[in-house]
Amino acid sequence: MEDEQRLIQQVLAGDKQAYAHIINKYKNQLYATILRMTKNPQDAQDLVQDAFIKVYRNLGKYDASGSFSSWLYRVAINHCMDEFRKKRYSTIQVEIDEAKVVNREHPEVVFLKKEKSRQLERLIATLPEDERLIILLRYVNEISYEEIGEVMDVPLSTVRNKLHRAKKKMRETVKREGGYFHELSNGG
Known part of the structure; x- marks a missing residue:
């Protein structure tokens, strides 16, 4: 600092x-x-x-x-x-070159990691823009709730509520569609 x-x-x-x-x-x-x-x-x-x-x-x-x-x-x-x-930005789905970030392990493990990452990206992409941004700032950039509030110029309670709603939507999607994220569907 x-x-x-x-x-x-x-x-x-x-x-x-x-x-x-x-x-x-x-x-x-x-x-x-x-x-x-x-x-x-x-x-x-x-x-x-x-x-x-x-x-x-x-x-x-x-x-x-x-x-x-x-x-x-x-x-x-x-x-x-x-x-x-x-x-009026339209987003398109792109594949991120995960070969650079995945450890060189057994091929089946590598495949499962890639598939899990793709599924998580798709799951996050289904969220509304403000909720998606809060998820990314919190879990990808590891920014505190207070800092997210500063970044988005919203109260701390709004950050917590939107984060809670986003995780709830992701859990509901996993329950409905299935997939790798059992920890989400069990409230994790």
Whole structure:
């Protein structure tokens, strides 16, 4: 946190190399979140680049009262939502190259892991946009409820309610359609 504040001050003083450190720290998490929102790798790359430009231009507006990561996510996600509204964004399903993230184990285990991951992606994709975003921020980016509230500019109670509703919908879908996620269908 202290290191981030130092980097921010350096960027505001004109040090563009310091901004490269901020980008490197957040680019992968932000890309993963936006990719799950858009389901399109090229659009996700473009939106991440645009978001980092927007963050850079608005860095002087960051007041350091909240966490920098929450502020950065809020700027990036608001930018994405604006773009979605402009384009009436239509998402398409893409396959993520899981070969890079799956351990090289027995072929059957690898297959099951891939299938489980695909099924979870499909399950999350069925959620409304706001609930999907909360699930991604909480479980993919491991952001606290408070930070999610800051990012989405909603009260903590709304974050908890939407997260609860999203998990309930996912459980109901698993019960109805079956699949690998027995822990979800049993209330886990």
